Amino acid sequence: MARKRFDDSSCSVARALNEVGDWWSLLVVLHAMYGTRRFVDFQQELGIARNILCDRLARLVDNEVLKKVEVGEHGSRFEYRLTDKGRDLFPIVIALRQWGDKWNPAPDQAPLDLRDRETGRTIPRVEVQDADGNPLTVRDVFVPNGDDASRVSVGKKKTG
Amino acid sequence: MARKRFDDSSCSVARALNEVGDWWSLLVVLHAMYGTRRFVDFQQELGIARNILCDRLARLVDNEVLKKVEVGEHGSRFEYRLTDKGRDLFPIVIALRQWGDKWNPAPDQAPLDLRDRETGRTIPRVEVQDADGNPLTVRDVFVPNGDDASRVSVGKKKTG
């Protein structure tokens, strides 16, 4: 059967994954952040099948993560550019990259280091912080009215 | 054909997505963070098919995001618990939640607010920061030696 969809889930993680939670979408967004804009470039850099790329780009455009703009005069050339919504995925992509570098380092390759354009210093880890900027773990947080945290549910779950 | 895998990709985002980049894995991790540990509980909270849940739990255990521990005396009851690697997905999950709440707010529901257990204050947004704690956007960063940022590639791409 088809993949289950969570468009109307009460869980915002589920709704987010609905838009960028498949195998390719975040990689497309990542490459868009590195400056890729053209169909053929995405295709070659990612090694993705063209039909799948079509589908993903269309879906990302539908969800307003990318916008498709005509370039060139006679309109048969396009660019896919990040929207604000798409650019707002930056922390997620970077956190994923850092997680991958930490826990699955490439055997023969230094982890990519991103740097601050202004100072040239390496970007520190993305973390969940309290209001003062101190790092928090999952144990340091709670959901107010949270005696039933698992009510933050996802699927059909008819009843609580 | 089969889904493409990125186990040995030079891109750490691709390697990360290889482990938690499908429709269900991050939701399983999310619920684990909220305290769910048992097969049946995951199944009911997520509304996921049992065989798929089996597969995902096994894969997450293989990848050391979860560990499977026997509970009860006679060993036919198990719990799936987060490892350090799994807990380290916290910023990603939270960033996804915040993104979903910001750009796809649930029609009839306030966004979940997470709070600092110590102070009771709401958790601020997860962001990419410079060394001083100032927020950075994708435009504020660069990859040193980065005249070919797209070399941060993913697929087969035989040559740079």
Added chain:
DNA sequence: CGAATAGGGTTGCATTTTAAAACCAGATTT
């Protein structure tokens, strides 16, 4: 004690997705 039920799966089947490669059509280049 025997039956029912809970926990944690596995199996079989129909439906979708995916990957890969072939094909297409409008611009642009040669």
Added chain:
DNA sequence: AAATCTGGTTTTAAAATGCAACCCTATTCG
């Protein structure tokens, strides 16, 4: 005018997904 670039669509076969049914081991109930 022919070749090429760009951005797709179509076709086909292999996997992945969802659902329901079945299994086996405890534990609980009568």
